[in-house]
Amino acid sequence: AVLVQGETRTLLGELAVPTLDLQDGDWEVEAEHNPVVPAITPQHLAYVIYTSGSTGKPKGVANQHDGVVNRLWWAQSEYRIGADDRVLQKTPFGFDVSVWEIFLPLLAGAQLVMARPGGHQDPHYLMEVIERRSISMLHFVPSMLQAFVNQTPAGRCSTLKRVLCSGEALPHALQLQGQAHFPKSELHNLYGPTEAAIDVTAWHYVAEQDIGIVPIGRPIANTQIYLLDAHGQPVPIGVSGEIHIGGIGVARGYLNRPE
Numbered sequence: 001a002v003l004v005q006g007e008t009r010t011l012l013g014e015l016a017v018p019t020l021d022l023q024d025g026d027w028e029v030e031a032e033h034n035p036v037v038p039a040i041t042p043q044h045l046a047y048v049i050y051t052s053g054s055t056g057k058p059k060g061v062a063n064q065h066d067g068v069v070n071r072l073w074w075a076q077s078e079y080r081i082g083a084d085d086r087v088l089q090k091t092p093f094g095f096d097v098s099v100w101e102i103f104l105p106l107l108a109g110a111q112l113v114m115a116r117p118g119g120h121q122d123p124h125y126l127m128e129v130i131e132r133r134s135i136s137m138l139h140f141v142p143s144m145l146q147a148f149v150n151q152t153p154a155g156r157c158s159t160l161k162r163v164l165c166s167g168e169a170l171p172h173a174l175q176l177q178g179q180a181h182f183p184k185s186e187l188h189n190l191y192g193p194t195e196a197a198i199d200v201t202a203w204h205y206v207a208e209q210d211i212g213i214v215p216i217g218r219p220i221a222n223t224q225i226y227l228l229d230a231h232g233q234p235v236p237i238g239v240s241g242e243i244h245i246g247g248i249g250v251a252r253g254y255l256n257r258p259e
Helices: 008-014 025-029 065-079 097-108 125-130 142-151 172-181
Strands: 002-004 019-021 043-048 060-064 087-088 111-114 135-139 161-165 186-191 200-206 225-229 240-249
Touching: 002 008, 008 019, 025 060, 043 065, 060 065, 065 097, 087 097, 097 111, 125 142, 135 142, 142 161, 142 172, 172 186
Parallel strands: 002 019, 087 111, 087 135, 135 161, 161 186
Antiparallel strands: 043 060, 186 200, 225 240
16 A cells, blocks of 8 residues: 555556555544454464364364464474575465464564465476475475475475475385485474374484384474373383374364364
């Protein structure tokens, strides 16, 4: 918008942007101070994102500010995003990865670069925007990482410092392909259900520690992970169990489902 005064507005002629007339009488009734907003607490609702419905009907998950802020501050302490970083926001809003893509760079004073709608599905567009905008950090669902590796030349996108994967299991073969495709970039694998503020575990690939599989990693800050059997008892090392998540990131519950 352009600020104008009534008697000089006509000097500007036709404009393609809105104008705000400083002599408009409506300004006189505006408050001189910002309106008082009721206090927002860490326990207030931050967002509702629906599950995929893989176990039945999709459910709206109510996540609180405290869990989301914990996830963001953990990421900042882990990745040390700075003013010279550029984070690509390409994930649709229905997927909770979009939350950190938007707010982590803003929290850290980095640059937030928005991909075009649908751009997350186009490897050649992604390569172009990574190189044109000097992107240093982005996220791939493993299946999209596979498409990117298959359809774009290796060794490009040299500004990338960190590639993060989550949303699906990351095969070991793809992990090796990804590392070869982005030789100057760190590769991270994260895990977390919609019910737990984006991610609850994280793992960073180190070549000297390659064990032939891709772990989901260790719990992030203020998060507890338990592997329990059908009776709710901890399983021995090396025995399969069900993941139980505790800590600040656990969601409030399902929207309109008090049970």
